[in-house]
Amino acid sequence: MLIELNDITKTYEIGTVLVPALKGINVNVNKNEYVAIMGPSGSGKSTLMNIVGCLDTPSEGVYMLNNNNVSDMSDDELAEIRNREIGFVFQTFNLLPRASALHNVELPLIYNGTPAAKRRKQAEEALERVGLADRMHHKPNELSGGQRQRVAIARALVNNPSIILADEPTGNLDSRTGEEIMEIFEDLHDSGNTIILVTHEEYIAEHSDRIIRLRDGIVERDEAVMERSA
Amino acid sequence: MRVVSYIGESLKIAVEALRSYKMRSVLTTLGIVIGVTTVIAIVALIQGLNKSFTNQISAIGTTTLFVQKFPWMMNETQFFTYRNRPNIRVRDAEQLKEMSKLAVAVAPTLYTEQTTKYKERSLEGVAVVGSTADYMETSNVVPEFGRFLSETDVEHRRPLCVIGREVADKLFPDADPLGNRILVGGRRYKVIGVAEKKGSMFGQNLDQMIIIPVGVFQSAFGARWRSVDIEVKVAAPEILEDAEIELTGLMRRIRGLTSNEEDNFAINKQSQLMETYKNLTGTLWAVAIGVGAISLLVGGIGIMNILLVSVTERTREIGIRKALGARRSDIMLQFLIESLVICAIGVTIGIALAIGLAELIASTTPLPASVTAWVVFLGLGFVVTIGLFFGIYPARKAARLNPIEALRYE
Structure with a gap:
């Protein structure tokens, strides 16, 4: 089992008021699954994503990622887990604006101490995989939205993480470019990657094999997708 | 290995940041330049003064005593008393x-x-x-x-x-x-x-x-x-x-x-002058150290201020880096190195200016002011002390940012 979430709760303290965001989530994800997490705003979707992405820790419950208990790790241990196990793709791309595409993709490798030459080679390979071999030295503002998201995907891939965690990856793209990005995710899935997609668009979620629907901090439905859109 | 590759990255970031905000960087650096120039120029001046004074009084000789009506150093009251001798x-x-x-x-x-x-x-x-x-x-x-x-x-x-x-x-x-x-x-x-x-x-x-x-x-x-x-x-x-x-x-x-x-009667000798001189320059040293310390403090505050602005502006960048696996220490190092780079530039320019100033003084006045080699070490000391002291607070602030909030920051 790659991901095991057992009775995960998360409660925020806002002033003196306790606001529960997650009220006991139990979800398992296997290797090479393609899972979509859906839910209206306020459903706990983002909170769950932050916990799965090791950006945050649960208030209660146990989260096992690749047989590591990450529920009570320190900041620095979480940083290391994020670096090794998680590849993030964000709605707003989150690229460093003043760095070239290549340098952006190299970043995760800088933080695990990969030597410069190897780092460059791996980053180039990742960019080739998303079809941006000819745009390596461009800065984000010289690239289109779709190309930026491809750079972000290359960055997520470069470390061979256990999970690719995509948060509304098509939210800032037009529908045609969005489809192109979704095709890349499908290719990645076909070549053995595990993908977790957070979205509120039904047609985007249908690219996945399994949809987990959240409402008010609990799993409302967790079901396989019957037919995949072409 | 990890640290080495990250120091390289941090240097790049620092230089990049300085280049992106030229005016701001120049002004910040200027604070340090002025401080360092002041300190080193005053030190050079005092050393010149010492050398000059020692040369001057060597004419008196260390084996000569002077039997005189008045001592060489006295106050007004003493003068009126000794006048009747x-x-x-x-x-x-x-x-x-x-x-x-x-x-x-x-x-x-x-x-x-x-x-x-x-x-x-x-x-x-x-x-x-x-x-x-x-x-x-x-x-x-x-x-x-x-x-x-x-x-x-x-x-x-x-x-x-x-x-x-x-x-x-x-x-x-x-x-x-x-x-x-x-x-x-x-x-x-x-x-x-x-x-x-x-x-x-x-x-x-x-x-x-x-x-x-x-x-x-x-x-x-x-x-x-x-x-x-x-x-x-x-x-x-x-x-x-x-x-x-x-x-x-x-x-x-x-x-x-x-x-x-x-x-x-009074018996005078060279060492009396030396003592008086030392007392006099002791005050001068204290003033120099005071003035220098204040200007360096101001320069340091300038650095701290600019780094705090930089941390705020780059909150999102810090979030991205943390999401990708940067540890607290990595982010801390990034900002400390930026602080040290600003200081290093300021101190280098400051030393160069002080050397120029000392030469100007030496060529236009009789004072043999000169900047000696140990000033370089003094400069190095300044870089590390100011850079670390004033960099540590902003760097810590950056390092402790919550990645989720940082990523959401607009």
């Missing part, structure tokens, strides 16, 4: 010479400033010294040509003189001064010797002087009411203190002072 007479010098066992040479000296003339040439402000044959030793006046005054010359009050280099050059530009008579204060003196070049002390040209027998001086300048300064030379600096005690005893005997009466 009896004058020191030439006879006192003779008696000291007779009685002292430690003195090698004892010379009574009288001093005035006069215009000297030879034919149509004249020279103003020449120091005229009336003394004895011993003056050659006590004041270290060595004749380069001719000879010095002899005891017989002094005893018989012969109108002879030994002249300084400057006087010889000015009055006899193309003639041999020896044997010629020069006019000083209405009387003529035959030149019997020219002294070696001595340089200057506290702006006074030691070569612009003439030495005549003390008796001649007294009758020529009506100096019977003047107090004589007695210069006493001892064999070595080590016995200077013993000599001082001996001379005090002898002077008290000559003056007939009883044991409960205070000394009514």
Whole structure:
């Protein structure tokens, strides 16, 4: 089992008021699954994503990622887990604006101490995989939205993480470019990657094999997708 | 390995950040530049002053004591008290010479400033010294040509003189001064010797002087009411203190002072000047350190301020880096290195400016101001201290940012 979430709760303290965001989530994800997490705003979707992405820790419950208990790790241990196990793709791309595409993709490798030459080679390979071999030295503002998201995907891939965690990856793209990005995710899935997609668009979620629907901090439905859109 | 690759990345980020905000970086750096220039320039100046002072007073010599009416350093009240002391007479010098066992040479000296003339040439402000044959030793006046005054010359009050280099050059530009008579204060003196070049002390040209027998001086300048300064030379600096005690005893005997009466004369020596000088420059050092510290503090605050702005502006970047696996220490290092880079640039420019300033001072004033090698180490110390001290707070702030909130920051 790659991901095991057992009775995960998360409660925020806002002033003196306790606001529960997650009220006991139990979800398992296997290797090479393609899972979509859906839910209206306020459903706990983002909170769950932050916990799965090791950006945050649960208030209660146990989260096992690749047989590591990450529920009570320190900041620095979480940083290391994020670096090794998680590849993030964000709605707003989150690229460093003043760095070239290549340098952006190299970043995760800088933080695990990969030597410069190897780092460059791996980053180039990742960019080739998303079809941006000819745009390596461009800065984000010289690239289109779709190309930026491809750079972000290359960055997520470069470390061979256990999970690719995509948060509304098509939210800032037009529908045609969005489809192109979704095709890349499908290719990645076909070549053995595990993908977790957070979205509120039904047609985007249908690219996945399994949809987990959240409402008010609990799993409302967790079901396989019957037919995949072409 | 991990740290090395990250220091490289941090340096790149720092340089990139400085380039992106040129004006801001220049202003921040300027704060440090001014601080460092101030400190180093003042240090160079003080060192120049020390060197200059030591050179100046070396003319006095460490083996000479001066028996005088007044001490060299006194306040106003002391002056009014000491004014009533009896004058020191030439006879006192003779008696000291007779009685002292430690003195090698004892010379009574009288001093005035006069215009000297030879034919149509004249020279103003020449120091005229009336003394004895011993003056050659006590004041270290060595004749380069001719000879010095002899005891017989002094005893018989012969109108002879030994002249300084400057006087010889000015009055006899193309003639041999020896044997010629020069006019000083209405009387003529035959030149019997020219002294070696001595340089200057506290702006006074030691070569612009003439030495005549003390008796001649007294009758020529009506100096019977003047107090004589007695210069006493001892064999070595080590016995200077013993000599001082001996001379005090002898002077008290000559003056007939009883044991409960205070000394009514002063014995001066070079080390007195040195002490006064050290006290004076001690204050100067304190002021320099104060001024320097304040300007560096201001510069440091500038850095801290700019780094805090930088942390806020780059909140999102910090979030991205953390999401991708940057640890707290990595982010901390990034901002500390940025701080150190700003400091390093500032200090380098500051040292360069200070060296330029010191050279300017050295070439336009008589002060031999110079920046010495240890200043580089001082600079290195500044870089590390200021960079770390003022960088640590913003860097910590950045390192402790919550990645989720940082990523959401617009």
